[in-house]
Amino acid sequence: MWIPPPVRAPIGGAPASDRRRVCARIDRLVSGGQRQGWPWPLPPSGPLGVGRSRVRPGALSVGMRRRRPGEPLEPGNAHQTVPPLPRRAPRPSFYWSDFNNVAREVREFCEENGLVDERRLPSATELRFMPHPRPWLANGIRRHGGWKRVAERLGVRTATDVLSQPADASAPKLRRRGGPQKPRHYWREWKNLRSELTKFVCENSDSARYMPTVDELEAHNRYDLRYAIGLHGGFRLVARQLGLVARSSLIMRWTDLTAVAAEVRRVAERARLPPDVMPNERQLRQYGPRGLVDGIKQHGGLSVMAPRLGLRSQRHYPLRRKPRLFWTRDEADRQLKAFIQQCGRVPRVSDFLDAKRNDLLTALYRLGGLRSALERVCAEMDIAAVQRQDGVKT
Structure with a gap:
């Protein structure tokens, strides 16, 4: 490990008191890191609590330097190197507007990572985490309508259609998250939201007259519908336009008396109360989930719920x-x-x-x-x- 002579260099023109404080902190971190077996000449910027602009001057001030990509982590271990970060070559203006450039880079990416035989378009996760990543290629795919449209123009399938293991074992597994990607500005059209939401209500709701709640959409992994409903004014406005009855997730959650009783007993256990004592409102808000107090008020309040649950109130006088x-x-x-x-x-x-x-x-x-x-x-x-x-x- 190369160590220059311990010359105190100024830290970005900072005052002497700041320089001494930073240097003392780096000295403490380095000594503690050596005891813990850190292989770094300089601790990472996370424990330092300072930005990249202060790590380099701080290292120089204590006679150290930052490690360069490709340099061995330890002297004598030449194969343990810091992997270099992928760098994007400069491209001319409007480079991604030409679809031929996108198609060429997709083919090059598949050839570098062994995805040619699968005849599918790589996903956004693969573009970032494959052994030869090209995360900037996702911008070009989105510019031409997304993965579905680009795959149709290239005559291949998307990763969500295939759902197979990548050829390289180091690549992440594919996982379906909702349906195929929609075209750009798809959810801004009211007819698209109306058709998709009507289909969801008919397939997943118990009654066709109720608007699905946020919890129901998230339970079915339909975050796209939640986003689209927000674009068109929110749940109540969309429900009014579709002729549905809007419901609150919190109200529907605490409609069941059994769920309320279970949460009340769990709060009493967390608050270390006797098993026959009803928690008060402050304890319910502190130890219970959001909306539990409102759910109890739906059933009549604390004074009504306590006898129904076989509990006694903490008050020693009648209400x-x-x-x-x-x-x-x-x-x-x-x-x-x-x-x-x-x-x-x-x-x-x-x-x-x-x-x-x-x-x-x-x-x-x-x-x-x-x-x-x-x-x-x-x-x-x-x-x-x-x-x-x-x-x-x-």
Whole structure:
């Protein structure tokens, strides 16, 4: 390993404090890497936490250099070299606009990688990871309509049609991901989306009147349909135009009470609660999946779900939360009469607060004020006229 003399070179014109900090960090990484058996003269740029522009000056500052492609990793092992990166030869403008150039490079790629006998168009993965890669060739194929159209013009099949093992064992295995590639701007046409989505609903949905959700599309590996629906305004707008009923993935997921009960018990186990205790809303949001709280609210809320699951609430007092539109004038007058009989006199504001009847006090204020309510109720109960007392607000 060639090591130049340890000359402290400036690091990109950085201040002296920055240079010392970078050099000290490189020294620590190099010493630690030697103990771990790193074969590199300089650690990779990932552990350094700096970009490519700082690795070279930092190496020079500690008397080291970056390894060049093709150089042995260790002195004496000439066959263990860093593989050189593929370089694309410069091409003239509008080179990929000519289909003959694309066809010639495809033939050259197949000859270099032993794919001539298979008579098929290489996939995008093979263009990148074969022993002799040409990743830039994918741009030329896409320019002429994609793999399906280029294969038809060349008189061969695509990799998704063949689904066979590549001739070279080092090449990645082919794997089907959806259907064949669509032409360019295919999903911008509304008729294409309508036909494909109608076909999907008829083949994979339980009912033909519901719009498929995101989870259903992803379960069938139809990410292209999800992308196309986003191009045309989203799920609700597309469902309205097709006359379908849009559904939410989260709502459909928590419709089943069995799934909700299983997740609730899993959350209780993660929160280290006793087996007969219902988790509260904070614990459900912290340890449970997204949308679990909304799913519980669909079934009536925590107070309703706990008895149905055989669990008890963490609260040690009964819930006093009233339903919506509970407080009417008749209901407030009825409870005020009962509270007056309980107190044995005309109550003050402090009496409501001491008895923890803030709900009744708030309702009376909303329905016209406490004094007017007391005058009305006392007149019905044949009590003497209410005098202005301390703490009673009009």
